[in-house]
Each structure stands twice: as structure tokens, then as C-alpha cells.
Amino acid sequence: MATHPPADGPVLVYVQHVMGVGHLNRALALTRGLAGHGRDVVLVSGGRPVPHLVSRTPSAPVHVEQLPPIAALGLDFNTLVDADDRPITDALWQARSARLAALVADLRPAVLVVEMYPFGRRAFAAEIEALIDDTRARRPDVRVACSVRDILVRRSKPGWAERMLAAANARFDLILVHGDPALIPFSATFPLADALTPPVVHTGYIVEPPPPLEPEDDSGEGRGEILVSAGGGAMSALMMEAVLPTRALCAGPARTLPWRVLVGRNLGPDARDRLRAAAPPGVTVEWARPDFRRLLARARLSISQAGYNTVAEILDAGVPAVLLPWGDGDESEQHDRAAALARLNRARVVAAETLSPETLAASVDAALEAAPARSDTLTIALDGVARSREALLG
Numbered sequence: 001m002a003t004h005p006p007a008d009g010p011v012l013v014y015v016q017h018v019m020g021v022g023h024l025n026r027a028l029a030l031t032r033g034l035a036g037h038g039r040d041v042v043l044v045s046g047g048r049p050v051p052h053l054v055s056r057t058p059s060a061p062v063h064v065e066q067l068p069p070i071a072a073l074g075l076d077f078n079t080l081v082d083a084d085d086r087p088i089t090d091a092l093w094q095a096r097s098a099r100l101a102a103l104v105a106d107l108r109p110a111v112l113v114v115e116m117y118p119f120g121r122r123a124f125a126a127e128i129e130a131l132i133d134d135t136r137a138r139r140p141d142v143r144v145a146c147s148v149r150d151i152l153v154r155r156s157k158p159g160w161a162e163r164m165l166a167a168a169n170a171r172f173d174l175i176l177v178h179g180d181p182a183l184i185p186f187s188a189t190f191p192l193a194d195a196l197t198p199p200v201v202h203t204g205y206i207v208e209p210p211p212p213l214e215p216e217d218d219s220g221e222g223r224g225e226i227l228v229s230a231g232g233g234a235m236s237a238l239m240m241e242a243v244l245p246t247r248a249l250c251a252g253p254a255r256t257l258p259w260r261v262l263v264g265r266n267l268g269p270d271a272r273d274r275l276r277a278a279a280p281p282g283v284t285v286e287w288a289r290p291d292f293r294r295l296l297a298r299a300r301l302s303i304s305q306a307g308y309n310t311v312a313e314i315l316d317a318g319v320p321a322v323l324l325p326w327g328d329g330d331e332s333e334q335h336d337r338a339a340a341l342a343r344l345n346r347a348r349v350v351a352a353e354t355l356s357p358e359t360l361a362a363s364v365d366a367a368l369e370a371a372p373a374r375s376d377t378l379t380i381a382l383d384g385v386a387r388s389r390e391a392l393l394g
Helices: 022-035 090-107 122-138 160-171 237-243 271-278 292-298 308-317 333-343 357-373 384-393
Strands: 011-015 041-045 063-066 071-073 076-081 111-115 143-149 174-178 200-202 226-228 259-263 283-287 301-304 321-323
Touching (some): 011 022, 011 090, 011 122, 022 041, 022 111, 022 143, 022 384, 090 122, 111 122, 111 384, 122 143, 122 160, 143 384, 174 384, 200 384, 237 259, 237 357, 259 271, 259 292, 271 283, 292 308, 301 308, 301 357, 308 333, 321 333, 321 357
Parallel strands (some): 011 041, 041 063, 111 143, 174 200, 226 259, 226 301, 301 321
Antiparallel strands (some): 071 076
16 A cells, blocks of 8 residues: 555545535535645545535635435435435446546546545445555555544444454555544544554644635624524424524523524425524524625524534634534434533533423523633644645645
8 A cells, every 4th residue: 555645646535425415515625625736636426416515616626526326315324315215226336336437547546535434434335445446456556545524423333443443454545534632532432543554644623714705795794693503404403493492591691682593405495484484583594504604703602513514613713602412322423522522611512312492591691601701722723624635645
């Protein structure tokens, strides 16, 4: 395997999102950062197309290659379907394989970045391993890197960590962990981290700068608001139900501050209108907006789930936060991230089993009361794009 700096040549980034858009969003940010430094970069995406993310004007050109999509059925990660919610067929896998093989033959990448695998996406193992092997056969000096978020979902099945370790050591030259061990080290959720033979680089969190503000856009909209958001919104139904009555139950300034609720479109086509009809005075309900980062920077307080991208953006904005981590059963990732932030006094957390308008109101009041006196001495690294680029390209 390649242990030296990669030769000049194209970069291929593979990402497979199955439910939300967080994985794709992070991969796009990394891809744009690599393309901004003189490399031809291709992002190949295996999930459902997300045009509003892909079409954002990047700082450098990025080519996106869309595979025939595979996604989770509803909130069931274990049931994968095609673009029409039908069961996956061998013909679909073969079509994807042919597209990947043609892309590798044409591109002959000097660097191949695989998002998440082998620390997730086990259902795609055969496809990903074939991609790696084909790339190495065509270009033996290729550098193969895994791009993985800060926290893994904890597994209860025996041997899960050993299988991940074996695949990582057999096929990868570099492991990029997009987090900061000051918040949570990779070993906290991958118990065999010390046995990894590829170098492991904690890059810091991947967060792109907000888009530049046009002079005519500087209206100050959103200043001093309570901002409620849930990313794409697929897993936000319980959160949204709890949020709407909360303002009236607050005892502090949140009771009179304006609240803005941003509804992810994956919650359903009628979600905004339904929630808007139930919203009390002082609470504005809108679809999620492309200027979310500006609203977040101006907000008095953020209420959100604890997904990777949202948390990174909250840390970047420096806004006080109340986190409502999503996850049932083995879906531990958001709970672990929220708990890590709470330990460092970076957020208040309301667990799903205790979530109600009353418990949320109490946390909002406490977060606002603590915010003016907050004194953080720990800096969490947010330059994950730059550090990843340095580790990948030298």
C-alpha cells in the first residue's frame, strides 16, 4: 500500500448516504476544499440526489457523478431500496459497479477517499472493496483514505470492531477522523483504534465558512432569535411536536424573544403548513433556508438535534445551544456527541426519553441564563477541511 506522498493526479471521493444528507454535506465540503488547491476532483454519490446541496456555487469546480441511487426505507436503516422505494436487485448493483469501473478507468485517481467504510456502510462492502481493488490494479501508487466522522454508532453484535479493524488494515493507507480528541477521541467509540496500522489523523471538524454576505442581504434578519433547526428533517417529528408549545412555558427572556422554526423538507411535503397552523404567536415556521448559517450566527440560542454538521456549525458560530439528540436502540451517535458537548459546558441536553415542552423550556431558560457568564478555555478544532487536505495531498 502507498506510504509516500501521493503523485499528482485526480482525486476520487466516494460517499453513500442512505437517510439524511449529513454524510453528503461533509463529503462535499471536503471535496470543495481539495478542488480549491489545483486538483481535479470527482465526487461519486450513491444516495438519492440532493440538488440544492450539489448545486451550491463552490470556490472551485467539482464534478459530481451520481450512481443509481440506493437509500433507506423511511427510518429503517436495515431495509435498502432503489429510487422508487422498490427492493434492490442484482441488476442495480451491477449497474453501479459498471459506472464505478468506468469512472476508475477514465480517471485513474492518485487519491481515493472512501467516506465512512469500513466503520459503517457494511451493506456496501462488496462495492467499496471492489472499487478500492480496481483502483489499485490500475494505479498501484494510489493513496486510499477513509474519511470518517468523529463518532461511530455503538454496536452490540460480537466481532463488529474486529471486522472493521481487519478491513481498515488490509485496504487503507490513511484514516481521517473528522473530529477533535479534545471533545471526543476516535477510541471512545472504536475500541480497537490503537490496533489500526494506517496512520490515524484527527483533522478537527469539517465546517465550511458561510457564504459571503451580499450588501443588500445585510438586513440583520434573525438577530436575537431562538433558532430551531433539524437539518434535512427526516428524524425530527418528535422534536417539532415538543418545540411549538415551549415558548409559552419559558420563564426567562425566551418567553418574549422571537422563535424561528426551520422545517426540513424530508419531514414531508405538508410539514411546514401543518406546523405553521399549530404555531402560537411569536413563533415563525419556515422551510429550512440556504442562509441558515447567517441566521445561526445572529441567534441568541440554537435548539437542534446533535448531528455532525449542525454541531460543527453551532461550534463555529459560538452560539449557546440546547441539543435534542435523535436515536433509538443502537443509534447512539448523536447521544454520544451531545454528552461530550455537555461535559464541556458547550450545550444543554434533553434526552428523547425525557423530552417534553416543560423539560425543553427549563433547558432553554438555563442555557440563556448561563450564556452571558460562559467562559470557555478549550478551543475545539474546526479547520477539518484544511487539515484533511494537508494529510491527503501533503
